[in-house]
Amino acid sequence: MTSSQPRVIVKSDPARLTIEWLDGHKTVYAIAQLRAVCPCARCVSETTGQRVHDPRSVPADLTHQGVRLVGNYAVSIVFADGHDTGIYSYAFLRDNDPGS
Numbered sequence: 001m002t003s004s005q006p007r008v009i010v011k012s013d014p015a016r017l018t019i020e021w022l023d024g025h026k027t028v029y030a031i032a033q034l035r036a037v038c039p040c041a042r043c044v045s046e047t048t049g050q051r052v053h054d055p056r057s058v059p060a061d062l063t064h065q066g067v068r069l070v071g072n073y074a075v076s077i078v079f080a081d082g083h084d085t086g087i088y089s090y091a092f093l094r095d096n097d098p099g100s
């Protein structure tokens, strides 16, 4: 699925993550928004699928301390609040596009 493959990932702004997709679409994510939808096992219960992390606890000005590529399908984000276990697949990011 080329629509969920990034062409360029811009991580120079610590409060934002910008992805230009192969199909030409461009998405700007606030880091706080990505923290709020973190899909990792510490934020979402693996047994019930329910979110156990409160998205309202995320400060709107949250920044990241690093964004790493995971294979060719995802990025992992080290958040300034110390949380670093979230893996965001490109398909997940595309699904959570705030502009669509």
Ligand SMILES: [Zn+2]
Pocket: 038, 039, 040, 041, 042, 043, 044, 083, 085, 086
């Ligand atoms: Zn998490």
